[in-house]
Amino acid sequence: MADYAEITYAVAGRIATVTLDRPEARNGYTIRMADKLGDALDRADRDEDVRVVVLTGAGKDFCVGADLSQGGFDFDSSTGPGAAWQEPAGRCSKRVFTMNKPVIAALHGAAVGGGITITLACDYRLASEDSRFGFVFTRRGIYPEGASAWFLPRLVGMGTALDWMISGRVFPAAEALEKGLVHQVFPAGTVLGEAHELAREIVAKTAPVSVAVTRQLLYRMASAESPFPVHELDSKLIGGLGASPDAVEGVMSFLQKRPPSFGMRVDKDLPDYLPWLEK
Incomplete structure (x- = not known):
């Protein structure tokens, strides 16, 4: 403490x-x-x-x-x-x-x-x-x-x-x-x-990087003038899943019916193109 x-x-x-x-x-x-x-x-x-x-x-x-x-x-x-x-x-x-x-x-x-x-x-x-x-x-x-x-x-x-x-x-x-x-x-x-x-x-059940991106997506993009800029960012995120170890682990743990073990870190692995990140 x-x-x-x-x-x-x-x-x-x-x-x-x-x-x-x-x-x-x-x-x-x-x-x-x-x-x-x-x-x-x-x-x-x-x-x-x-x-x-x-x-x-x-x-x-x-x-x-x-x-x-x-x-x-x-x-x-x-x-x-x-x-x-x-x-x-x-x-x-x-x-x-x-x-x-x-x-x-x-x-x-x-x-x-x-x-x-x-x-x-x-x-x-x-x-x-x-x-x-x-x-x-x-x-x-x-x-x-x-x-x-x-x-x-x-x-x-x-x-x-x-x-x-x-x-x-x-x-x-x-x-x-x-x-x-x-x-x-x-x-x-x-x-x-x-x-x-x-x-x-x-x-136990969620991936830290996925949680970090998701909560900020909801707050930062909820007031966008239309769904189009949100979908543009969605597309970058989804398009990069092939290189995401957490996405691979999420799918494999589901198929193997076991708890996930996510290894990506918020301090190192957030996508660098997120518009709210400090440059």
């Missing part, structure tokens, strides 16, 4: 578990927490021994949003953030967006404000029956953050996003499941175990 302030980070079975760790403050979100989350996500994304990240919170709540216990926000309001300043929830959601590893959020108790917006880029949001959600910004006289105005309508549709964000109301896990904000709801006390079970399935 790595030493961090306000979070914990542990790797076991190729799963990195990142835990918001301010239970005495109901995991109230701070700039320090944002910085440590960014570092932990960077670490997991660079580590080829990590295949999946599970994000959760210590104590009875996942995260109650920005820590307002000092009567204000966690930056110097006397001078105001500079032009290059990046608000802390978006630092996390953007880093999750760019991950090559899937991220599973295991949510319980309150997940409101920044406590839900930081998870909107996750591949899965699993909830507990005791979960409560809210985009409560209008009830505090503030504004949506975490790039949530981009993520949320894509997950639940514009009508639901408008309802939740304009009203700022808190809603239960059943509504979150019905509207598509969360993928599944589990009995109280079991959601973290279920998240790890899902992570183990991904580790």
Whole structure:
């Protein structure tokens, strides 16, 4: 387990578990927490021994949003953030967006404000029956953050996003499941175990390079103006499968009715023509 302030980070079975760790403050979100989350996500994304990240919170709540216990926000309001300043929830959601590893959020108790917006880029949001959600910004006289105005309508549709964000109301896990904000709801006390079970399935049955390309294809290409540029990229990817050891292994393991053993690495084997890669 790595030493961090306000979070914990542990790797076991190729799963990195990142835990918001301010239970005495109901995991109230701070700039320090944002910085440590960014570092932990960077670490997991660079580590080829990590295949999946599970994000959760210590104590009875996942995260109650920005820590307002000092009567204000966690930056110097006397001078105001500079032009290059990046608000802390978006630092996390953007880093999750760019991950090559899937991220599973295991949510319980309150997940409101920044406590839900930081998870909107996750591949899965699993909830507990005791979960409560809210985009409560209008009830505090503030504004949506975490790039949530981009993520949320894509997950639940514009009508639901408008309802939740304009009203700022808190809603239960059943509504979150019905509207598509969360993928599944589990009995109280079991959601973290279920998240790890899902992570183990991904580790055992999927190819890391294929997962990395697929999650980025979905995010980066979903807003293309037509299917044609997406198909152009698809064609390059499919046309290169003859030289892909993972594709050969995937077919052979299927034919031989055995578990696959994929050997390609995200740090070395991503196709170099992917348009989102840094040049």
